[in-house]
Amino acid sequence: MAKTTATPNRLLGWLPEESRLTLLYFCLIIVIIVGGWEGLKWLGQETNYSLNLGPVQIGLSKTRDLTMPHIRDIIGALGEPAQRNGPPLIQQLTEAALFTFREAFLGFTIGTTLGLLLAIIFAHSRLLQRGLLPYVVASQTIPILALAPMVIIWSDKLGARAMGVPIIAAYLAFFPVVIYALRGLSDVPDTALELMQSYAASRWTILWKLRMQNAVPYIFTALKITAPASVVGAVIGELPSGIQDGLGGQIINFSQYYVSGPPRLWATNLITALLGIGFFVAVAVAERFVVRWKYADTIFNRIFVDPVINLFVGIPPLFTSRSTDKKKK
Amino acid sequence: MTTVISIENLDKIFESRDGNTVHALKDINLEVEQGEFVSLIGPSGCGKSTLLRLIADLIEPTSGHLMINGLSPRQARLHRQYGFIFQNATLYEWRTVIKNVQLPLEVMNYSRRERDERARQMLELVELSDFANHYPWQLSGGMQQRVSIARALAFEPNLLLMDEPFGALDEMTRERLNNELLAIWRTISSMTVVFVTHNISEAVYLSSRVVVMSPRPGQIVDIVDIDLPRPRTPETMDSDHYFHLISQVRHLLREAH
Ligand SMILES: Nc1ncnc2c1ncn2[C@@H]1O[C@H](COP(=O)(O)OP(=O)(O)OP(=O)(O)O)[C@@H](O)[C@H]1O
């Protein structure tokens, strides 16, 4: 690669070109969203919330501050205390986010473990797979909102009150793991399996040295779905349980006082989204370390560069990163 | 001389669930002695792979007798008496080259020291020491196949079953690997090789005997003794006798059609 000392990209020069582009697109989209939002509000204000285009009349009342607060007000709300003499909203929400993350992470862990166990069982017994998989699928058709209150009451009755919310998060988390892990455990090339048979390998050895290894990339795909989903699960679980310490409690709270301060609910949603995104990125970084063989790149790339692409593009740039690695050598 | 493989009246009929049956092999009789290099040659679909997989106990015969080192194929497999080499190298992509070579040693519970030592030796043998820590996708097809040979040799089986190992390679690479294979076979005395190919000159160049098979149902048409002097070198390919043997095999194949 040519030296790029004199280019305007000096600030981001350490990033591979591909990541720089991703970053550029990402910023561009933020600008478009913010610009569109504020532009719409401006249009509403200028036209007195009703746009007359000859015969067509477009109502713009939704752009009032009550339904669409200014972005700067949403960000600004984070710096102000939500209650008199209280801490700034950002601090309050960070504490709530940490609380919710603990629940979500516990649920994520339980769900992943359960999902893996089920997948391993299903991979080894066609009969159990046929018998049980329909119920696994059915479990996901029940709206979590309908289930949450029951789970909370049951766990309360069983004296495990703190487990209620994680269980709800796990309920959302285990399903993708079952489906993807099962795929990964069974999608083993015939010859790879015959190789093991030619070594007279035990079922156990085949599971650990072949099937599980083969399933790892599939499992990470599932975990990337599961990580944000478990945050959603935890937030939803908090609603009927009356837990006040998490983001769910904050959402309830600020929606009750919405009229007096819409930006606070918006700010809470923003923090919730950031929590889900942060969890996703953590999984993406972990993937780069565990599925090392696919990339054969530096530790720096694994932590900083490719998770950026992972996050914004959504899928691991398997082939592109390979070819750039080769070029570097 | 000891017999390594003995096959009597072997038949294999595949029955699929939709009722189709394929008579893949019919009345196969073959004896392979220790230290022999035997090639199976025949048109596509004549059952070469099937025969090899029967020997390896990856599938079961419909009828007939099959013995490996005096054991049933199942017992021979459980005693890890053969190494199998597939047409595609079948390396595990999440393992580095050296870890791939160590795979059978791990499965067979060799000590860590022995695993390291043997894998290094084997990589030296196939001249891939410099690539020990590369991943399979970083190697060419020929290099991958050499890794799979190193892997098969790592636990020192006395029988090597090779199913068109060089079928997907270009002529030059194939020739090089043929010579490497012969060199390895020479160093490990008493090693028996059964080699599937549909390349006539390759079969003649490598083998002590060439087993010529007919199309479905696969039968042995004839067995050609290859009495070319050893060690075989690229000069062997210039000899008249070599050409004579090649055309002999070719005629047999044509008659069988
Ligand atoms: N598992 C199977 N089920 C059903 N039929 C099979 C199976 N394996 C092989 N056959 C059939 O048996 C016949 C012999 O197949 P085989 O793979 O042994 O041929 P081959 O000589 O190795 O051919 P090639 O040179 O193309 O590899 C073919 O007609 C094939 O369709």
Ligand SMILES: [Mg+2]
């Ligand atoms: Mg074949």
